[in-house]
Amino acid sequence: MHLAGQFAAPPSDRIKRIEPAMDAKTPFVILLAFTLALGPTHAARAADIRFGNVLPTGEVYRAKITSLREARFTGIVPQATDFSCGAAALATLLKYAYDIEVDEWTVMAGMLAKADPGKVEKQGFSLLDIKQYVEGLGMRGRGYKVSEQRLRSLRVPGIVLLDTKGYKHFVVLKRIAGDRVYLADPALGNKTLAFNDFMAAWPSKAVFVVIGSGFNRNSVLLDAKGGP
Numbered sequence: 001m002h003l004a005g006q007f008a009a010p011p012s013d014r015i016k017r018i019e020p021a022m023d024a025k026t027p028f029v030i031l032l033a034f035t036l037a038l039g040p041t042h043a044a045r046a047a048d049i050r051f052g053n054v055l056p057t058g059e060v061y062r063a064k065i066t067s068l069r070e071a072r073f074t075g076i077v078p079q080a081t082d083f084s085c086g087a088a089a090l091a092t093l094l095k096y097a098y099d100i101e102v103d104e105w106t107v108m109a110g111m112l113a114k115a116d117p118g119k120v121e122k123q124g125f126s127l128l129d130i131k132q133y134v135e136g137l138g139m140r141g142r143g144y145k146v147s148e149q150r151l152r153s154l155r156v157p158g159i160v161l162l163d164t165k166g167y168k169h170f171v172v173l174k175r176i177a178g179d180r181v182y183l184a185d186p187a188l189g190n191k192t193l194a195f196n197d198f199m200a201a202w203p204s205k206a207v208f209v210v211i212g213s214g215f216n217r218n219s220v221l222l223d224a225k226g227g228p
Helices: 027-038 068-072 085-098 104-112 117-123 127-136 148-152 195-200
Strands: 047-051 061-065 140-145 158-164 167-177 180-185 189-194 206-211
Touching: 085 104, 085 127, 085 158, 085 167, 085 206, 104 117, 104 127, 127 140, 127 158, 127 206, 180 195, 189 195
Parallel strands: none
Antiparallel strands: 047 061, 140 206, 158 167, 158 206, 167 180, 180 189
């Protein structure tokens, strides 16, 4: 795994790889595979810029330039489709909290193998789909309804379903510090919300956590600096 930004990659013996497995039997699945294969052609990426004849000695030096989008999505697996926020949120959690080398496509393929593609196309993935995928990895996935006090004491990142004026969207709840809630949003990147605004957009009061060995206590998801 390669952590973004200044976070170093973990030793190779900690990396676990998951290979996608899906029986592509429906037009939707085939279309999905084609869409993801194309990828976002317009995404801005980091680049190495060479500067020549700038230093008095005439030497050439390089500077790594990080795009604003990459900076905003540090420590996040971005979602590639309108309905894949659940897959991207889970991929973010597995990759950056458990050092599992996985991407959004791998998670989507695994969840689609057991889900109804037509339903997913219309409604997106559910927490049940996420739970089944996690348990297929030999880990446990648990959803808990929590009080405000217990929410503030949470010390591991989890997945929550936000509902903003009827628009439902999975994000990773990173941590809470004072009146600020730090989120890893697979659509918008790292962001913060005022605590009351978060509570208003989170009607279920349920948080989904992954339980398993190999949790990275130095995860970027626990670092409030990962957000704006």
